[in-house]
Amino acid sequence: MTPELALKHIWTVAGCDPAALRSVSLTGADPGLPSVYRVGSLASATIAATGLAAAECQRLRTGRRQSVAVEMRRALAAFRSERYLRIDDGPPPALRDPVTGFYETRDGRWIQLHTNFAHHLRGVLNVLGCDNERAAVAAAIRGWDGAALDQTLADAGLCAALIRTPDEWAALDQAKAIARLPLFEIERIGDAPAEPLCHGGADRPLAGVRVLDLSRIIAGPVAGRALAHHGADVLLINGPHLPNIAPLVIDNGRGKRSAVLDLRAAAGCETLHGLADDADVFLQAYRPGALAARGFGPEELARVRAGIVYVSVSAYGHDGPWARRRGFDSLVQSASGIAFTERQAAGDAQPRHLPCQALDHATGYLAAFGAMTALTRRAAEGGSWHVRVSLAQTGRWLQSFGMLADGWRTADVALDDVRDCMASVQSEFGRVLAVQPAEELAQTPAFYALPPVRVGAHEARWV
Template identity: 85%
Template sequence: MDDMTPELALKHIWTLAGCDPTALHSVTLTGADPGLPSVYRVGSLASASIAATGLAAAEYQRLRTGHRQHVTVEMRRALASFRSERYLRVDDGPPPALRDPVTGFYETRDGRWIQLHTNFAHHLRGVLQVLGCENDPAAVAAAIRNWDGATLDQTLADAGLCAALIRTPDEWAALDQAKAIRGLPLFEIERIGDAPAEPPRASDADRTLTGVRVLDLSRIIAGPVAGRALAQHGADVLMINGPHLPNIAPLVIDNGRGKRSALVDLRDAAGREVLRGLAADADVFLQAYRPGALAARGFGPEELARARPGIVYVSVSAYGHQGPWAQRRGFDSLVQSASGIAFTERQAAGWNEPKHLPCQALDHATGYLAAFGAMVALARRATEGGSWHVRVSLAQTGRWLQSLGQIADGWQAHDVTLDDVRDCLTTVESEFGRVLGVQPAEVLDETPAYFALPPARIGAHEAKWA
């Protein structure tokens, strides 16, 4: 697909969702790949997914006002958004530490490569237990040289740990999980129940999603980016964390902008009752637990559609909701490793070891697609009623990126430093200190996207609606 452009990618997203094609005339996209060092069209992915989100926000506002507004997305700004966690700074301090030292690529006994993901302490402990070695990258590397790659990959997966064998695109395509993903579209927006129409709340505010209440039960990047994207268009986003669940501090700050944050323990009946009460008054229920995990607690899409007719339930997963890997724990970099992306980037650049994309592109694109799907479903609810379920996954997004074709010398593009994107950043005072972060990339003529709230520490607010 040598002629793939951001405009064509946006048209694909918009058409797949069944949205009004005339709205595409109200979008201007500027810039061309490669915007970052990669053979993949990461810039087109960024521009298209962010523009779709901005355009869906504009269309939801049109239901309120009756007229359209223009949306503009500049690729360099979209790519800055796709690297928001990398450009984050607190009190002019150093770049954020996002990875545990053991996370990375390791060569196996049979000459394969495997990637470990040990950014959570309990995942690190589990990996070290399987390997029987010390918490030291050199000791881990020595232990892994005693394993064949595929055996270690399966052993770690069976133990509920986070790793991925580096596969070629062909090896990935032959797996049952890849075949399951192949049968799914890029995203799904399905009606799952009947409910009366709920037009946008009348408002003279300058925010598209004023009055829309979002419960954000997600951590790390993809789900939180979805919640952040809804917050930047005016939604009341309440982030819900379990008191026992691990987080990564810089991501709490970066993806917490625009949101309030509360603690609710779903392990006990009182906590589940609190969440049920919140969900009864919510418009969007966004969750990124593994498929079925919340349903086991009584918070599946069908249960919530019965309890709160008109709910928009958004599910974000790693490997998709179908196939043998549906329950496998995964992160953006692991999906890149498993699906052939890291192999392809390595091959193109002639590196000795696997090479990831220059940003967490699957995370960010999946997050924006989740927010897009939520807004499309809200618009459908406004006009035809119903309860809705939106489903996205990192693996489906990765498959789509791979389908957009490659740029042979794209890996030679210049990297983009913090100083290169200073005009894309803004500063806000917060309880963490002075936070420098990337501004929303989509520009809407009449309802600008911005963060009304600074990031807050986990559990800073009460578990109740404003």
């Protein structure tokens, strides 16, 4: 799969104008990072789709097309943005809890734990009955069979994944449910009059577009960040009780304002309803059904805000027995056979993940692409829209690209290799050095109008 073919697939699934593809230039070829998977093609295609969707939004405003260019090296830097982030020339950010990682089980299988949130770590330690030390966790896991521990942790609402082969994954009902879905969905869910995109200034593709971003960590926040760097007014909404990972708040908070609302309280729900009434896009990455239980499902919002574009980001998709299972990029890699395949190709003793959070980033860009595509449909024909993406659907697509037998031998890419892809900005955290948008639009360059801010730095209102 080349970047061009992957981009064409995205564009075709969405039913977009094929003539627009003539405006895109893609350069570079896999492998760009040490992997047997065509991660560069995934990065270039999803970022190019986002850039081209932004260009189409701008064309609706002005009537003029513009060229879009993506260099694979820059796209891969963007897919590793959290790794390259630096504050005041300090050390690389700490992104993982020490207990997170791979462990061998009693029956010779491997399982991955994900314990980057304190309450997930406590839950795992309680199930295992051991101390918060990696050696103690490893010893406890050697007393379990892999499948039994995987199911026990899932039943407890915790974050783990048994390392499966691709064939083992394909045999599961969840994999079969995902196989029935397209790469993403853009579905009309209600009637509403057409709304032109040009209710803001015409200097940026999404000027005047209001986005509520109810997401954390990487996939959803990357989607909101992409909408921000094309000019949207993005208001990030966090709960006061919800954990975050500080470097990701900084990296993915660029271009956004940030507020806190407690949706466990009636006042918080009332405020969010008021914000949604004046929003164009409602982006959320809670587990399927979680926000609907509080009155913020897609159909409910479409009734009270006709014309809303509702974007749902999930781990394992909205259908199948795992739809409500907690998941992260690395866990989906482990469950679906990606970590097994990387290990097998490289001959490693342990499972091996992709060299970046490729499923997170690609899914985030697909979510942003879907949101912009739905906005252009709303401008043309009206309606309320629901965009659905998932890490597992993206992972399945990547696995269909074909393999690079010796791709794992490719040299890694260090910070000094990508400094030309980065820029500095002063913020309340200090001087932030971070990767810049990889898509190059000839007339409306992507950029961040705001520096990153702490969670809750702003009031929960539109400017």
